[in-house]
Amino acid sequence: MADLKVLLVDDEQEFLEPMAARLTRRSISCTTAQSGEEALRLLSQESFDCAVVDVRMPSMDGLELLRKIRKSFSNLPVVLLTGHASVELGIQGMELGAFEYLMKPVELDELLDAIRRAAQESALIPDFQRA
Amino acid sequence: MKLFSISKRNTAAGIPDLDRRIAWFREILHANNAALGFIAELQETLQFSNPVTKAGASRMVTGVMVQAFRMISNLMRITGNEKHRELIARFNDLKAKISGTVELIPALKPVGFVLPLAGVGPDLAEAVGMKSAYLGEARRILRAHVPSGFAITVEAYRAFMAHNDLGARIASMMHGFREGDLVSRFDTSARLVQMVEHAQVPEEVSRALEEAVAGLPGGPDLRMAVRSSALHEGGHQMSFAGQYRSLLNVRRDGVVDAFRRVVASKYSPQAMTYWTERGFTDAEVAMCCCVVTMVDAAAAGVLYTFFPDSSGPRTIIQAVRGLGLTAGDGSVEPDTITLDPASRKVVEVRSGLQKILVRSAEGEGTEEVMICEADRRIPAMTPKQALLISELAWKMETALKRPLDVEWAIDRGGRAFILQARPLYDLAGRFGAARRPVLEGAPVLLHKGTRASGGAGAGPVCRVDTDLDIMSCPPGSVVTVGEANPRFTVLLPRAAAIVADMGEVTGHLATVARELRVPALFATRDATKVLKTGATVTVDADAEVVYAGRVESVLTDKEPRTAVHDAVREMLQTVAPLIIPLTLRDRFASGYSPRTCRTIHDIVRFCHQATIEAMFDLGDKALRHSRSVRKLISPVPIDCRIFNLGGGLDPGKDADSVEISDIVCRPMRALWKGMTDPRLHWRQTRPVSLRGFMSAVVDYNFDLDARLRPMGEPSYIFVTADYMNLNSRIGYHFSTVDARVCDTIELNYASFRFVGGSTSIEQRSRRAVLIEHLLAARGFETDCRADLVNARIRHRPPEEMDTALFEVGLLMAYVNHLDMALVSDEVTRRYEDAFLAGNYGFKA
Numbered sequence: 001m002a003d004l005k006v007l008l009v010d011d012e013q014e015f016l017e018p019m020a021a022r023l024t025r026r027s028i029s030c031t032t033a034q035s036g037e038e039a040l041r042l043l044s045q046e047s048f049d050c051a052v053v054d055v056r057m058p059s060m061d062g063l064e065l066l067r068k069i070r071k072s073f074s075n076l077p078v079v080l081l082t083g084h085a086s087v088e089l090g091i092q093g094m095e096l097g098a099f100e101y102l103m104k105p106v107e108l109d110e111l112l113d114a115i116r117r118a119a120q121e122s123a124l125i126p127d128f129q130r131a
Numbered sequence: 132m133k134l135f136s137i138s139k140r141n142t143a144a145g146i147p148d149l150d151r152r153i154a155w156f157r158e159i160l161h162a163n164n165a166a167l168g169f170i171a172e173l174q175e176t177l178q179f180s181n182p183v184t185k186a187g188a189s190r191m192v193t194g195v196m197v198q199a200f201r202m203i204s205n206l207m208r209i210t211g212n213e214k215h216r217e218l219i220a221r222f223n224d225l226k227a228k229i230s231g232t233v234e235l236i237p238a239l240k241p242v243g244f245v246l247p248l249a250g251v252g253p254d255l256a257e258a259v260g261m262k263s264a265y266l267g268e269a270r271r272i273l274r275a276h277v278p279s280g281f282a283i284t285v286e287a288y289r290a291f292m293a294h295n296d297l298g299a300r301i302a303s304m305m306h307g308f309r310e311g312d313l314v315s316r317f318d319t320s321a322r323l324v325q326m327v328e329h330a331q332v333p334e335e336v337s338r339a340l341e342e343a344v345a346g347l348p349g350g351p352d353l354r355m356a357v358r359s360s361a362l363h364e365g366g367h368q369m370s371f372a373g374q375y376r377s378l379l380n381v382r383r384d385g386v387v388d389a390f391r392r393v394v395a396s397k398y399s400p401q402a403m404t405y406w407t408e409r410g411f412t413d414a415e416v417a418m419c420c421c422v423v424t425m426v427d428a429a430a431a432g433v434l435y436t437f438f439p440d441s442s443g444p445r446t447i448i449q450a451v452r453g454l455g456l457t458a459g460d461g462s463v464e465p466d467t468i469t470l471d472p473a474s475r476k477v478v479e480v481r482s483g484l485q486k487i488l489v490r491s492a493e494g495e496g497t498e499e500v501m502i503c504e505a506d507r508r509i510p511a512m513t514p515k516q517a518l519l520i521s522e523l524a525w526k527m528e529t530a531l532k533r534p535l536d537v538e539w540a541i542d543r544g545g546r547a548f549i550l551q552a553r554p555l556y557d558l559a560g561r562f563g564a565a566r567r568p569v570l571e572g573a574p575v576l577l578h579k580g581t582r583a584s585g586g587a588g589a590g591p592v593c594r595v596d597t598d599l600d601i602m603s604c605p606p607g608s609v610v611t612v613g614e615a616n617p618r619f620t621v622l623l624p625r626a627a628a629i630v631a632d633m634g635e636v637t638g639h640l641a642t643v644a645r646e647l648r649v650p651a652l653f654a655t656r657d658a659t660k661v662l663k664t665g666a667t668v669t670v671d672a673d674a675e676v677v678y679a680g681r682v683e684s685v686l687t688d689k690e691p692r693t694a695v696h697d698a699v700r701e702m703l704q705t706v707a708p709l710i711i712p713l714t715l716r717d718r719f720a721s722g723y724s725p726r727t728c729r730t731i732h733d734i735v736r737f738c739h740q741a742t743i744e745a746m747f748d749l750g751d752k753a754l755r756h757s758r759s760v761r762k763l764i765s766p767v768p769i770d771c772r773i774f775n776l777g778g779g780l781d782p783g784k785d786a787d788s789v790e791i792s793d794i795v796c797r798p799m800r801a802l803w804k805g806m807t808d809p810r811l812h813w814r815q816t817r818p819v820s821l822r823g824f825m826s827a828v829v830d831y832n833f834d835l836d837a838r839l840r841p842m843g844e845p846s847y848i849f850v851t852a853d854y855m856n857l858n859s860r861i862g863y864h865f866s867t868v869d870a871r872v873c874d875t876i877e878l879n880y881a882s883f884r885f886v887g888g889s890t891s892i893e894q895r896s897r898r899a900v901l902i903e904h905l906l907a908a909r910g911f912e913t914d915c916r917a918d919l920v921n922a923r924i925r926h927r928p929p930e931e932m933d934t935a936l937f938e939v940g941l942l943m944a945y946v947n948h949l950d951m952a953l954v955s956d957e958v959t960r961r962y963e964d965a966f967l968a969g970n971y972g973f974k975a
Contacts, residue, residue: 014293090197090200094200103194117157117161
């Protein structure tokens, strides 16, 4: 399977590290960021196949980050991952162009599947505008 | 709702356009699967009264809503147009109603480890727990009548748990607790308490606590009360009835350790019983604390601002001398003072009997003191003091607009304090029905006491006193106890009823009995003597009587005893009709349009159907010329349309219809081999010629119940050389098979989903279970909810995948007629055994 490069963005260290480790074991090359600002910085330096973003983060929340990603890195599919399900935020995320919306606790396979689908679809549709 | 802009390029370029459509199409199938899964979960939760938390409910509702939305979005991308705009309007309508009901979890901004009580209110309940939140509010309303203090937040709790990796260590022991008997529960509990009490409090947390303590007014010898303020996520209607620990008379330097011990009390046997019975997981219960300046109480107790009585709503106070620890634990008979909140007068004073008094000990903590015989009936408070406390409570009740359960104290100087206030949840409801009369002619063993929790239960009497008694008490017993001590709550989940010699309806044990709906009769004086161990008795708490033997007429109209989160369940029941029912019927019935979608399920079904039709849209010239769509001729009496995505069919064959021998698609060939196996029942309808096929189809039609319109919709199969996606509908049975079989093992998978049927939910569910068992026996990973079953097998060599698909084909044919036959679990098992034995023509 081709290596996929994923950016994992979440303010909770206790979630980030084990999840990155698990994804790495499944041949995903995983970079982590603990804030929106850090994420944007990393995105400007390297290219990724997919970003997995926590919706609720203290300084820049997930939707704000999503907006910025859609604007500056329109090819990058974003999978939203949240610990607190919310209909409004979920749909807002979709309207803003997120690829998928997953809820914690998320099964590794479910997340992997979403990442693969996201990467596949955006490879197929390089300049597809979502929002 | 914002629309996305669709790239309008390349409708003529053929392949890229198709690729994109296929990508969106696969997303829709994925979302469809996910949405139906959430719907089935909701259905199962409501149907079988599964315990559900607020987080769980939000998850299901959000899941189905977001996936439905994704289906609409992707459908609109495929059709690229305004045709389905109405769907958006319908969806938004439903969303407004549903979101409005499902409370949004407020954005939790970090608040730090400690918050002063003055800065805390009900809006911060998720950060500090209900007790602290309400006490903060009480302080705002009553000022100096509430001792100063601070809240230890959920962040401090989580930091503590994370620091010692406790969460993971505990999680591995939780399963054992749930499945174990009482003995192993006690053992697990003891180990958990030990683990927490010996864990290290992280430095940032202890520093924050020490600073907060230093900031409290009072000299170096200030004493504090450290109380639990637990957060049960989503548990609005929870009494928090004394299941956790409060530590009194704690010194300034003892607060950090007290915090740790209060957290450990989350794992005491009675606490664990309480929150596991209510359906919470370990992660959903956070132990926050409330630290307040200690009141040197001369008298203390509880107060309910609202208490239903035969003469009307009352305010009831229970008072003891000394510290209020004994007020709810059944070890003393408190004084009871009843007031009329309307006239603001004391209407009744009933003096109790207090043998023990609790006070602050010299060093730290509390000690019990025996009261001499002569002094046992000294009243704890004067009517004037009772009024004083009541005024404070009524003031809060008015401000908070709800009835309250209040803990209070009066210090040696006569000053009144409120130590705790929380919403009183529905006593009237929990007390159950109106009182029942004693049954004529039934053998009465005991006719006294007070109903502490309504209902009736029968079983053999089991006298319980020591911990050893607790552990050896058989389930289904009528438990008799002397004092109504909270440690007996561990018995409640499996008890038929509980009868106590002493105990108050406002006490902890009574409150939990009501929550868990266990019939309870207290203050009987001598039930422990009158009711003989081992004898079967019937306790009718509503009639306040115990009969000898089983009295069926009293037992029959019991409410099912389920531990539920009422507020959450009610919320789900409100939104369920907007989500679950499928009101859209036949594609060809009149009124099949976005406008007639009344529920989210309707929208999901409509999108799924519209997508498939869009993919097969023969109005699209590009598709028509590509010969992508063919009709399948086969012995299987389903109208199948095959969509060749490339490489799935023999390129040499060009007719409008194809036979199985023309199919190159490997997984489909395997599936069909199973479906057309000679041992199957379907063989009878094998057509000889095309005309024969048509008549076979017609016959099949008329074989089925006239209510059904099975042939209304064809089944669609997408194929490539190694991939297939089948969406089949026969009557109200929906099957999906999605599979890939090639030489690369890591890419191979076969997923199967089966849902629906035309009979009752019981029979459909039985069929789902049958399918689940049979596929699991063949090595599939399975997952079954109500009438939906998902199964998957993957990463096997191609030959094994062929065999698996063959089995699926056999099974699909086998179960086709089955749901009407599955009249009982026993019959279902026989059909399972028949299939496993290769007896595919079996009829029970």
